[in-house]
Amino acid sequence: VVNILRDEELVVEHVFCLLDREQGGAEKLKEHGITLHSLLNMETVLTFLKAVDAIDDETSSKIISLVEKAAPFVVAIKVHADAITDFSTDFTAKLVRLANDHEFVIFEDRKFGDTGNTNILQLRGAQRIAEWADVVTVHAVQGSDSNGAIFRQ
Template sequence: MHATTKQTYGERAAQHPNACAKRMLELMETKKSNLSLALDVTTKKELLEIADKVGPYICLLKTHIDIVDDFDQDLIEQLLALSKKHNFMIFEDRKFADIGNTVKHQYGNGIYRIASWSDITNAHGVPGEGIITGLKEVGLPLGRGLLLLAEMSSKGALTYGEYSSKTIEMARRNQDFVMGFITQRRINELPNEDFIAMSPGVGLDVTGDGLGQQYRTPHQVIVESECDMIIVGRGIYGKGRDVEAEARRYQEAGWVAYEERIRQ
């Protein structure tokens, strides 16, 4: 077990070298939440309504802003207002995967201007280290953080072995901007290393969705795999679900698992 798994989020925040990670850990400690909601809906109205309902229970809202049919700048302004109202951070799950010069413009410009409002974004390691360099030019001066995709939760994913190893090496060379990983397990292996591990594919009621998604429980993710954050989607806002009640249920389950881990 790596030393950081026994420390509280607050203890880790106090000594974290990455500004965005530090803010994230402080927020998790303050709100007693390690829950991120993956909000993949296609209308502005639904996105804002659900974000408002889950806001008190989450530390991070994960968006796919390019699937919103009626996207406009007002959506961003309202989303930022909700993040302040409920004290959560925003993670645009863009999964950048191009050369450095291209991603720099995709991140800072275009109709979405992601860097202007999203605290965190992410990228694949496939293009090599230039992708981090390009994103860093835009994001670091704004205090943003980057997650790298080390492992994915979908069946048959190719993100393993040498790909994962090379991705981790790139992260180690860019710890001022790379704050952690989207991963299925804790990746910290070196002394004084503290990458935040966020794990998708978390569910309390099902084990798969028929489209290749595989689900694990908060206990499996936080205690057994020693990850820091659970990312939950349809388990909270799926058809017929009480969004607020489900968000509270996952927030409590994630926090109970975290408390068990730091007691071990």
């Protein structure tokens, strides 16, 4: 974005973001004379999540309990369905109800990366991701045809 703005002869000296993921972005911006301002950084977020025992829960009841507490304050909830030890349609029904009641999106971080047809089978498979997830992640390496199949679902 900075390059696009500068190409239009706009002056960019500061960048504001919600979360500094602390993966070198601030340093890279500094090399170009830009100061990064962030509301939060990853270390702060992870410290908080560990303190409230809210990170990487594996059971649906713990996840639903956490989502019930966080729902009024978030725009998205990210899950890894394949890591939930007791995943069920009851869990997704509760999650969807909370999402509808509190107007957040459900983000399944599945990282689809297969052929188009296999991706579709996975979306419709045992976890029925297409029925409850608003957003899924995909790998670009599989190409536009495979990703297009997902987007059409």
